Amino acid sequence: MPAATDKVAVAGELHAPRAGVASLDNAIGHQNMQQLIQLRWFAVVGQVATILVVHYGFGIRLPLNHMLQVLTCLALFNMVSLLRLRIHRRVTNGELFVALLVDVATLTAQLYLSGGATNPFVFLYLLQVILGAVLLKAWSIWTIVVVTALCFAGLALFSRPLPLPLDHDRGLWSPYVQGMLVCFALNAALLVVFITRISRNLRVRDARLADMRQRASEEEHIVRMGLLASGAAHELGTPLATLAVILGDWRRLPHFSSDPELLQEVAEMEVQIQRCKSIVSGILLSAGETRGESSEETTVRTFLDDLVEEWRTTRPVEEFDYENLFGQDLPMVSDSAIKQMVCNVLDNALEASPHWLRLEATHDADALTITVTDAGPGFIPAILAEFGKPYQSSKGRPGGGLGLFLVVNVARTLGGRVAVRNRPEGGAVVTITLPLAAIVLEEDEDHDDAATALANHAVPPAASP
Structure with missing residues (x-):
């Protein structure tokens, strides 16, 4: 075990969100709709540039007024979509489906006005189909496929072809081949950019779902x-x-x-x-039995002082430095879950460093921070890498590793976090951060309600990491 390492492990983020699967889907749908809105702005700008180049650069006459009116409608729809996205963050499969249908309708109208099926940009239909395959559910995807195929067929039947010369033998000098090249490059670039972003959103969702499943299992x-x-x-x-x-x-x-x-x-x-007997009573208390007999109102400073005094008198520690820097004292309920959590950390530190320990309590903004420092060998890299997981222990005994696992989960339940790191001079530091809103009593708060809210999460005082 190296004496020092810069690696820090953190579990149970402060006020960590506990979104369900539906919330994850909403977040991903919101991000995907943002991608579609961005793509639509690219389409508006790109179509304006293409229309002007073809009309004035190649001398191919296009119905500019009608085509610019279609682009104006597309831009207005995009602004409405953006406004709606800012007001309502929830985006359903149906909304994504409608957005893609609008894109298909706009593309069809532009192609109808500019040559129909003979327009090289007709292959932009493939972009809509591929985006639908990534974003939509199965029925919506196949609907997009059918709609784009019918639009293509309709263009071939009813639109007027562009007055382009059949000079394919000129290669890149042919306007039609140039249009196809631009269409291919545009399709490829947009697919790479936006499919990459959408795939990243899906990977983030899958990672968060895996984390939620792991947390539920724990x-x-x-x-x-x-x-x-x-x-x-x-x-x-x-x-x-x-x-x-x-x-x-x-x-x-x-x-x-x-x-x-x-x-x-x-x-x-x-x-x-x-x-x-006290340990047994604490377990029963945290399980919801005989709670009223032991819960009592105290203050944060008094609670920490009593906890440290009780722990120090029952453990064979040689030198124990305790510093309570909490500052302004605040009322709280004497809670066995928090007590057992801190005692578990102290017991683990004592086992690693029986000659010297330090506990420091501070008041940081809206949180109570408890820091336990020892002079032992520190955490091995494997423990830091899997910090907060059960049965991660270097002691090789049954039940090892449950101490910090339970500490992390109690802190996380209260909206706090636990961080561990190794000191450069040797030893380990465990920092517990708890939001004051989860442990402090409001002046008008009922004592029994506060006790119930705080003491529902017990840490069995066995099994050290």
Whole structure:
């Protein structure tokens, strides 16, 4: 393991959006409609230039007034589409289908006025078909194919041919061959540019869908673990209570009370039994049982101070630096999920660095930032690369890697994030950022409602990464 690395892993972005599949489709549809609008502006400019070059440059007379009227209508439709896109971001398959039909109708009108099927630019129909194949659903694609084929046939039947000489033998000097070359280059360039952009939009959607599926799988995993933990907590309650009674009886026996060393060991066992009972109570509390008995209103500074004091008295840490720089104190509910999350990070750091730890709490804008620093070996590159995934551990034991996995998911549920990195001088830094809106009580907020909102996400206090 190298002593230092510049790599930083972050999971659970602050206020991360939780859009569903429909929202993703809407976003991609919005982007695809933007591409069509841009393509339509290119078409307007390109048609104006082509019409002027053919009419004045080649001396081929075209009905300029009618063709410019068609272009004006196309430009107006594009402006309306752009305005609608800014007001309503949701774009359906039907809207994309109608937009392509308008493009086909406009192209057909221009071709009808400029030679029909004999116009070299008739092959621009292929551009509409290919765009439809990329953007639309199956029925819409085949409708575009049928419509363009009927338009081509109609042009061949009813339009007047262009007065172009049949001089194909002149090669590139032939106006018709030149028109076909320009049409081919235009088709190829537009397809490369816009199909590339549309494909990128689709890849982004697929990547986000994969991320959503992964997140759903992880959250389902947490639910199963929570059910198992809750069941185990119920089962452990009785034996822990029995052990507490037995230790209390032992303390009163003459054999133990007369031996200070044995009495100290009994006291230590009682402390550990009490700690186990607190852990079990925390699991049940976070599962929604006996919540009202333990939730209490406190402040952010007091909550952190009590958390650190309790953790320090029950762990064998040699040197622990704690600095609470939160500043203005704010009311909050003492929440077991946040407590277990921070304790999990501290336990992991203690296992890696039993000689020295540091915890710093700061108030950054509208967020609480908790930074835990250790002097251990740091995270190996594989852990950083897969940060936030379950069972990513270098310890090689069953259940390893669940600690940070659960920490990340609790932070993400509260709208926060967790970042880890290695220090250049050795050791690791874990930074937890939680939005104050998710943990702080408003002055007029009901205590029980706040407790319910905050304490629905437990972190079982087992399994370190």
